[in-house]
Amino acid sequence: MQTTNNISLKPYHSFACEETASHFSIITCNKDIEAVATWSKTNNQPLLILGSGSNVLFTKDFDGIVAKMELMGIKKLNETASEVLLEVGAGENWHYFVSYCVQKGWGGIENLSLIPGTVGASPIQNIGAYGVEVKDTIKHVSAYDTINDTWVNFNNNECDFGYRTSLFKNAPNRYIISKVQFTLQKQPTLKTDYGVIREVLHDRNIKKPSLVDISNAIIQIRTEKLPDPKKLGNAGSFFKNPLIPIDQFEQLKNKFPQMIAYPTTDTTYKLAAGWLIEACGFKGIKIGNVGCYDKQALVIVSYGALSGKEIFDFSESIIQSVREKFNITLEREVNIL
Numbered sequence: 001m002q003t004t005n006n007i008s009l010k011p012y013h014s015f016a017c018e019e020t021a022s023h024f025s026i027i028t029c030n031k032d033i034e035a036v037a038t039w040s041k042t043n044n045q046p047l048l049i050l051g052s053g054s055n056v057l058f059t060k061d062f063d064g065i066v067a068k069m070e071l072m073g074i075k076k077l078n079e080t081a082s083e084v085l086l087e088v089g090a091g092e093n094w095h096y097f098v099s100y101c102v103q104k105g106w107g108g109i110e111n112l113s114l115i116p117g118t119v120g121a122s123p124i125q126n127i128g129a130y131g132v133e134v135k136d137t138i139k140h141v142s143a144y145d146t147i148n149d150t151w152v153n154f155n156n157n158e159c160d161f162g163y164r165t166s167l168f169k170n171a172p173n174r175y176i177i178s179k180v181q182f183t184l185q186k187q188p189t190l191k192t193d194y195g196v197i198r199e200v201l202h203d204r205n206i207k208k209p210s211l212v213d214i215s216n217a218i219i220q221i222r223t224e225k226l227p228d229p230k231k232l233g234n235a236g237s238f239f240k241n242p243l244i245p246i247d248q249f250e251q252l253k254n255k256f257p258q259m260i261a262y263p264t265t266d267t268t269y270k271l272a273a274g275w276l277i278e279a280c281g282f283k284g285i286k287i288g289n290v291g292c293y294d295k296q297a298l299v300i301v302s303y304g305a306l307s308g309k310e311i312f313d314f315s316e317s318i319i320q321s322v323r324e325k326f327n328i329t330l331e332r333e334v335n336i337l
């Protein structure tokens, strides 16, 4: 295992701030995973696994070892008349994997096109978009348990998936995910419930969409709506959409009839965090080197912030304003380090 000392993390995360790591290494195989875990224990230094860095915010220099996941490979384990089972290395680029499946005609993840990041990070916050969550295609997750120093396999139920969460999110840095198994459908049911998907298909005069059509529609929607991290530092949605009990929802709805919310169960509602933030006047504003994206208030953008602390402080001011106006405490989706 090779390590580099005192390295700038700027190229390795999508907010591209200037924080550094005291040690840095690259993982390309299972042996590297065991080696970084051992190195971290032997040297008594914290370990952080990084995929593409599209869901992290460094607020200070990382005093420990950052290991970038580059374990690759897409392997077909099984195929039947209706399904295909794939095992994918944690370092594979997520969108590359989606495109690979779409081209082969294997459905289930096409609505998750163009989400930045790696395959290994996808189960961590159970990535989701446009009515689909990755949990519905995951069969197995293979990981190294850094507490017990053993390899472990989790089936779907054991991953404890929920809205932007999982067993892995709730035990940060304990498990190093090496491979993920996905079951994809050869005769998939396409998910076009989102109005915006239907609009794009209509504009393109597509009546019987294919997997490629859905993927292209999602790519168009995301390109128009979200900032490109290569041009404007961001980590996508900075906050989760809050889930609240129906009583609280009804009180708020009386006071703010325009509020956007969706029932999730008979007793809970999911509020659009972007609407709450916009209602507090943050959409499109810029304070110092940080702001809220002008097309989507939920996305905090960096206009060249040198330190992640400035971005964190800005997110604090959003949390405070939303709490004062709506008595709701927003929870960050981005991993704060």
Ligand SMILES: Cc1cc2nc3c(=O)[nH]c(=O)nc-3n(C[C@H](O)[C@H](O)[C@H](O)COP(=O)(O)OP(=O)(O)OC[C@H]3O[C@@H](n4cnc5c(N)ncnc54)[C@H](O)[C@@H]3O)c2cc1C
Binding pocket: 014, 048, 049, 050, 051, 052, 053, 054, 055, 056, 069, 090, 115, 116, 117, 118, 119, 120, 121, 122, 124, 125, 126, 127, 128, 129, 172, 175, 176, 177, 178, 226, 227, 228, 229, 234, 235, 236, 237, 335
């Ligand atoms: C423009 C933009 C749009 C986005 N849109 C969406 C969206 O629609 N839906 C959505 O759900 N997310 C979205 N995101 C967030 C992000 O793309 C996902 O969370 C993605 O899964 C992060 O992958 P990553 O490889 O960059 O993870 P990183 O940011 O590198 O890591 C995220 C967390 O996972 C841990 N981690 C990463 N890899 C491993 C591993 N192999 N083993 C153990 N721990 C690991 C890290 O330590 C960290 O805690 C968006 C981000 C951006 C920038």
